[in-house]
Amino acid sequence: MAAAFILFEYRLGMTRLYSHPQAHGLWYLGVSYGLTLLLQDAYFYFTHRLFHHPILFPWFHQGHHRARYHNPWTSFAFDPLEAIVQALFLVGIIFTIPIHFITLIAVLATMTIWAVVNHLGLNYLPTSFPHHWLGKWVIGPVHHSIHHRNYKVHYGLYFTFWDKLLKTQDPDYEKQLETHLVHEVK
Template identity: 25%
Template structure:
């Protein structure tokens, strides 16, 4: 069945059922992240008991952001193309990734510079030594902040649906990789002409040990341009 028709059918479940579906979806993504953590670094994947409230609130916030995004699509505020063209998919994927990385870099940079809002972000930074759970240790205001950047990004341009789906997979993958302790990227990555622009586990790990550096997420060039690269 066409994805467009499937999305329409999903909407017919009604708002309450949709919220439950998105809650389950986001919960499954957390479970998947933890499983990856277990596979890559079993001993380091320790549940941070004191952070349960942040994990639950992040789950609820992500559920709401998914719901709002879906409704914005149903109401035609977010318009997607379902064209199965490789050029369109690749172009839109690059565009979304660049826009999101820049917006998140600016948001993350100011979160650190403005004292009142740093109070919100500091919970994430209690994890100096990170593991996969650290990805979800976020204050609800911060999670909504990132969620708003995402909704804004998909509202301003009509992207290809497949690019949006691939971006979401890549975003989760990068969130997980950035918070593992074990760097799975090969040694040449940070020095090779082609790959040095793409961040690694060490890149975000360094941000957790030195909060004045590495505010970017997927790419290293914003930090290189703004002289905050380590």
């Protein structure tokens, strides 16, 4: 439904979507991709955290948490209201910043792949990655697995920035990460 709305608005010339890569320069494809991921991560963090409020949880997010030990299919388990709220981000972004169709598809692909990987339950990232300077800022399967066991921590989508800044990062995350990696290597 959101895709149909986006295409309808594009045909009316009402969006900032564009189809010619040179319209803003090739460099802008990467910039708009990165910017969209950062904005989507912020949007997701705040809506996800809001959905965990006891009044909203049964209506917006309980379906996703039915699986305490999740699997790749869990990444697609959205309550209808949550799906609508999350779709509103992409609807909003096409009216906000110039974005190429390929960039929009890349964001959708990244979101889907990231969600599936983070619901695998196992850490398929290299063992050294979470300890790398970049790895400390990126959410991986272990980070998200902790969220499924403890609803009061780890609300981000791609990055740990908001969890760290707003103190929703599990204080024992590093220890749990070490324990998980030791079990994984054995």
